[in-house]
Amino acid sequence: MVSLLHDNSDKQTEILGIMTEIMAISTSKSSEEAETMYRKVMNKITQTFDDVEATEKLLGLSKIVYHTAVAYIKQKVSGEL
Numbered sequence: 001m002v003s004l005l006h007d008n009s010d011k012q013t014e015i016l017g018i019m020t021e022i023m024a025i026s027t028s029k030s031s032e033e034a035e036t037m038y039r040k041v042m043n044k045i046t047q048t049f050d051d052v053e054a055t056e057k058l059l060g061l062s063k064i065v066y067h068t069a070v071a072y073i074k075q076k077v078s079g080e081l
Helices: 002-007 009-027 031-048 052-078
Strands: none
Touching: 002 009, 002 052, 009 031, 009 052, 031 052
């Protein structure tokens, strides 16, 4: 993420905003909410960046956060946490 911000200094504000939205997926109360937030972030990423590397990095981060959030929600609902 550091290299992404460094290499795209002209879009730092947009990148930081998207990273904030990605991390907000972690606050989802349900799998459905997490998926909605994830899809919104994915759309924003693909509409904001022409740079393939920047797009891949942000999509990868959002995928990791989404899958982690969904797994956490499922564990919490099942009482494993």
